[in-house]
Amino acid sequence: MILAICAGVLCALIAPAAAGSGIPEVKAYLNGVDAHSILAPSTLLVKIFGSVFGVAAGFVVGKEGPMVHTGACIANLLGQGGSRKYHLTWKWLRFFKNDRDRRDLITCGAAAGVAVAFRAPVGGVLFALEEAASWWRSALLWRTFFTTAVVAMVLRSLIQFCKSGKCGLFGQGGLIMFNVNSANPSYNTADLLAIMLIGVLGGILGSLYNYLVDKVLRTYSIINERGPAFKILLVIVVSLLTSCCAYGLPWFAACTPCPTDLDVQCPTIGRSGNYKNFQCAEGHYNGLASLFLNTNDDAIRNLFSSTNKNEFHISALFIFFAAVYFLGVITYGIAIPSGLFIPVILAGASYGRLLGRLLGSFASLDVGLFGLLGAASFLGGTMRMTVSLCVILLELTNDLLMLPLMMLVLLISKTVADSFNKGVYDQIVKMKGLPYMEAHAEPYMRQLVASDVCSGPLISFSGVEKVGNILHALRMTRHNGFPVIDEPPFADAPELCGLVLRSHLLVLLNAKKFTKNRVLTRTEYLRMFHAFDFGKAGSGKGLKVEDLDINEEEMEMYVDLHPITNTSPYTVVETMSLAKAAVLFRELGLRHVCVVPKTPGRPPIVGILTRHDFMPEHVLGLYPDIHPHK
């Protein structure tokens, strides 16, 4: 409980953003949601130590999600040129000061996180591709592959170095954490039917898991909002419950005599492993204790093991499954860094092995392999990934001959679960209210046109604008982009000059190159700036309106916006279907789309579409009569 409180205090007081898995946040960031503090240095520190404390406290949580978040945080720290606050800066890192390269770097960080958590370099690349990234380029594939190759090499040398056993639990399992390669994977039609059953049930239980996690999260968010003390209290309660399960439930399990033909010690006392003695007499072991009073990794290894088919009683497996399923649901959402992979794998493996035992007379496949397939079905049912899970499980277990079965189970469980609800990460993103932009347009968007959802009023600037007007607009609104319209005498008729960004306006105003009259000054002051002045600053570090110091006299002066205007923003015509505009917006990864009028002779811009204008809440709020699924 002390460890649990440490983790809880760190999370609740220093960096609340470090609680939970972190994968939904990274996913949203890579989709373009630049939420504050998601990837801040303080989050990084708390994530690392909080995760260590949380896992050590014996919670049913994994270190995988936090590792992905950690990787992304480190990448972000590098991407914004280090941390000025902690005096860690590198000048050459300024090349990452733009959205795309920083996003690429963070994708690589997430891939590295998975690669190191599961010791699965290829799985890391695929996870980054399938789950994390929203935009994919072949260059990015290459970069993530490079990152995880480095991870693999480093991991391999560390494992080599730790072979002596000096590194605690680190070296265990080698590069392949749960080796099941020894099992003989021959199967017949009865096995196939059993496996389909695993897939279907796994899908149902997986989607139920998502449903429960969602409900619990909503309940917890009410408690957590009351303040850090309540957060820590919640951590203590869950920690108590976990301990009660771990130390209480094994008393209900019967003792089993040690099998005689074993290579390993039985019972093991005083270290993590198999065949726990617990309350039993000499030469006996307690199956349930072997699962509970172990590291999560060792419990999984025991469940995947195929050396002793009858190692665990059916009742022990059932109790463990129910307890882990329940604890997994109530643990996610408390104020500690908590991954979802391990709880899901634990529950899935015990469920699979349980089903394997129950179907023992019917199916000939090994119970360890049943455990593996059960884990696959649960992962498919909650996370809804396909290729990446398949490769991660392959790299975890080194059992290539199981591949066809694994693919089958993943497909079935994902299909079944998809008919109930969304993947767990998508659910969390939505629950957190992050404006995630889906890859496809929603069906109801076809009934609307672009101008239907433009939220007004539109604030636009003249090509040469009065400083006071700009400052007023920047202060009054939180818009990040403003259209610039050229009017006579700079154009024959009002025409759309382009789009200027808030951050660029702030840099321009800060330089105070104003003129008394309304004249073009294009070339004169461009020499004053360097391209990097307009680069994207680190999160929370750019200029703010409040930083500007502009006096009354300057307010009446003019500034030429042409040099900082993007003169060819992407535009859509007002009558374009909203679905089509959404595709443009999403595929090109835009932040602003200008809506222009269809007929000439009207003002040259109708409105600006931003991410929020495409959100279902906004659209359905404006048009409540639209059927959302038609």
Add this chain to the structure above:
Amino acid sequence: MILAICAGVLCALIAPAAAGSGIPEVKAYLNGVDAHSILAPSTLLVKIFGSVFGVAAGFVVGKEGPMVHTGACIANLLGQGGSRKYHLTWKWLRFFKNDRDRRDLITCGAAAGVAVAFRAPVGGVLFALEEAASWWRSALLWRTFFTTAVVAMVLRSLIQFCKSGKCGLFGQGGLIMFNVNSANPSYNTADLLAIMLIGVLGGILGSLYNYLVDKVLRTYSIINERGPAFKILLVIVVSLLTSCCAYGLPWFAACTPCPTDLDVQCPTIGRSGNYKNFQCAEGHYNGLASLFLNTNDDAIRNLFSSTNKNEFHISALFIFFAAVYFLGVITYGIAIPSGLFIPVILAGASYGRLLGRLLGSFASLDVGLFGLLGAASFLGGTMRMTVSLCVILLELTNDLLMLPLMMLVLLISKTVADSFNKGVYDQIVKMKGLPYMEAHAEPYMRQLVASDVCSGPLISFSGVEKVGNILHALRMTRHNGFPVIDEPPFADAPELCGLVLRSHLLVLLNAKKFTKNRVLTRTEYLRMFHAFDFGKAGSGKGLKVEDLDINEEEMEMYVDLHPITNTSPYTVVETMSLAKAAVLFRELGLRHVCVVPKTPGRPPIVGILTRHDFMPEHVLGLYPDIHPHK
């Protein structure tokens, strides 16, 4: 030679498009190049039988590329609703009659091809992602995964069924074709240096391979243009050369006494396998003959084998490597279906094993594993894929512990080779003159704006246009899209109504719903058509201008184009950087982009950009003074 002539005759006379690998063509098709006959049913038939004959004739060619092409052809046949010519049609397949679903289906076909060729279901998905597809959606990932899962299940049952040995070479190797799992993959720093050397040399040799293949292809295309007879003659010459190498070179190799501690028969006589007797005395074998006088698969298995380190003399390996490298280069491009994977793997494996033997005293890694890494380095050096090759090799050899090394070698060889030239498939796409649209904009495009490359003259229609004018435009040009401009009295001032497609115009004209006067008829004739009437027809099966039968009187009548006009085409402003327009065009997978004027008061459209306007040849032809790499 008879088999070779059969393959050559099939290719030269029936379907010239079936020659070669097929992967470049599939890649170009998925990029949007709808070239005729690439995926026609006749190509499919010739590809299957030609590939069987070609491989059986003993050429140094693979079946992998042709299998990908075969998969894509079958998918295309399904996608266009079967073949009317061969009376194989299904009505429900009409749902695939649009570009996107057909493209998805063909991607799945290509993935299935790789999955079955290498028995690598996950590798198939990744190949389709990394090499074949140009646009990627998560739905597509799921679909290809489903396809290859089915492939894996079917393969697995067939292998189970063929265990009795009745299926010839099919069952060999089981699901894992070249199992090297028995070797012990421990390595030290010296090994790492040796492996880096393999990567660097493999990259250089791989890019040299690409260079030579390109030169040979250009030479062959001159010969092949002279007619089918010359094509077949070329096949005969190459077949002769191959036979000379296979039966001639082993005479130069010395005989080796059979090792005594073997599980397998030595020497083997009369069947494919290891330890060929050839001209040697009883109890001896000829190493070079064991490589040449074998199926390609068995030769690769021999090179990857780690049971007998000294099985092949250094000289035998060198001769085999040189011969296969040379034969691989001269075989690709003759009129037979020929994959590139097997020649590259063969050359790479012999090169790797050779290097392993040469560095034997220095490095401790097994020579079989050196062979595997050599194959990886060659594949990386020629094909330039990363993740997919890695997974394919993993699934081919079932050696997960080699993964870090494999990644390292692939990265090094790809990086080295990329500094010389492009990947072999990209080269072939370019050499064939297919207008492939790269994912990124070329650097010189930033110096140009969209209107710079619009090729005129622009042909546009009125909202209600005279039939004669439309017919004239359709006959005189080969444009596929025409802008429609609304003029008074249908609008206050000329405005861009939208874009109509040639195929839709043809369907409309064919229905002959014309009016005597210039009036809107919107709703009246819309009921005459069904959405499927405007669906995309199978390749070469749509209406043509010549099919229309319109008399003099009808030529003077009018037709309302509004109902078939896309009223919100994607547009760019004329001053937009060409690079930005290229990104829009490529990311959204467009065929036409309308270029609109910046200032009001001019005609509402400046031009239309199509795929050809973005091709380097076109742009650099218009502006020869631009530096292409700046």
